[in-house]
Amino acid sequence: MLGLVTHPSYDIPLKDGHQFPATKFSRLMAILARDGVLDGFVQHNPEPASHADLAVVHCPDYINSVAAGTLSARDLRVLGLPWSDALCNRSFLAPNGTLATARLALAEGLACHAAGGTHHAHFDYGAGYCVFNDLVYAARRLVDEGEASEVLILDCDVHQGDGTARMLAGDDRIFTCSLHCRSNYPARRAVSDLDVEIDKGTGDDGYLAMLMDTLAFLAESGRQPDLVLYDAGVDVHENDRLGHLTLSHAGISTRDEMVIRHFRDQGRAVATVIGGGYGTDIEEVAHRHSLVFRAALAVVTS
Numbered sequence: 062m063l064g065l066v067t068h069p070s071y072d073i074p075l076k077d078g079h080q081f082p083a084t085k086f087s088r089l090m091a092i093l094a095r096d097g098v099l100d101g102f103v104q105h106n107p108e109p110a111s112h113a114d115l116a117v118v119h120c121p122d123y124i125n126s127v128a129a130g131t132l133s134a135r136d137l138r139v140l141g142l143p144w145s146d147a148l149c150n151r152s153f154l155a156p157n158g159t160l161a162t163a164r165l166a167l168a169e170g171l172a173c174h175a176a177g178g179t180h181h182a183h184f185d186y187g188a189g190y191c192v193f194n195d196l197v198y199a200a201r202r203l204v205d206e207g208e209a210s211e212v213l214i215l216d217c218d219v220h221q222g223d224g225t226a227r228m229l230a231g232d233d234r235i236f237t238c239s240l241h242c243r244s245n246y247p248a249r250r251a252v253s254d255l256d257v258e259i260d261k262g263t264g265d266d267g268y269l270a271m272l273m274d275t276l277a278f279l280a281e282s283g284r285q286p287d288l289v290l291y292d293a294g295v296d297v298h299e300n301d302r303l304g305h306l307t308l309s310h311a312g313i314s315t316r317d318e319m320v321i322r323h324f325r326d327q328g329r330a331v332a333t334v335i336g337g338g339y340g341t342d343i344e345e346v347a348h349r350h351s352l353v354f355r356a357a358l359a360v361v362t363s
């Protein structure tokens with residue numbers, strides 16, 4: 062049985078028509094239950110992160126502004142979400158969800174988070190629907206607290222993990238690798254330890270070939286991460302509202318299995334987060350997010 066971290070408060074209350082698929086988190090859990098995928102997992106719920114915990118990676122004034130609901134109109138525009146008690150609540154939960162998933166992965170080899178991948182959040186501001194950076198938070202706490210000596214963040218969301226790259230610049234213990242579409246948000250790119258830019262319109266074969274090359278490059282780099290944080294963003298899908306790539310369901314499943322199997326074969330712990338996925342049909346988006354959970358089960362049962 063694999064560990065799965067989730068929380069009933071992960072959904073974000075938004076008005077109809079908002080670009081962010083607000084209820085995809087609960088829809089994802091419903092699909093996993095309906096299809097029997099949850100039978101292969103043990104569920105865990107995170108506790109909210111404290112201000113002191115988050116201050117390991119975020120500016121205390123920014124954390125206070127999120128908690129108090131005093132972000133400026135400009136801050137909220139850059140974030141792309143309206144402030145609410147529920148948004149605040151889930152913003153303190155999800156980073157600990159990714160940390161809990163990472164700890165389960167370190168103990169058991171593989172674990173999955175039914176949220177996470179808020180890679181556009183920066184030290185002192187949120188952006189692109191990302192309030193706090195769960196990937197940076199989890200990786201930094203694990204290395205700071207001696208639970209891992211080296212962590213690899215492999216970000217396969219279609220957008221560049223710019224917040225992750227900037228927040229971890231100069232930290233040799235955490236390697237950041239972002240595979241993303243060359244022409245997409247954010248307009249101002251950061252520099253990851255390894256950026257792989259994929260041309261607009263690329264489909265399964267071209268994408269998977271670049272991923273294979275990237276995995277081979279990482280293997281040959283001599284880095285020895287105890288843990289891989291894998292952002293399995295599904296905004297690479299051909300019908301995604303914000304992505305410009307053309308992967309199919311099968312392509313995403315192959316990608317996820319390839320990544321998980323590759324690192325497990327090397328003896329690395331793997332923690333997955335769902336990352337981005339956008340569309341007006343929330344059921345369809347949630348189904349795409351379910352693929353990484355199915356891939357994880359397929360890897361451990363084959």
Ligand SMILES: [Zn+2]
Nearest residue numbers: 218220296337
């Ligand atoms: Zn994205």
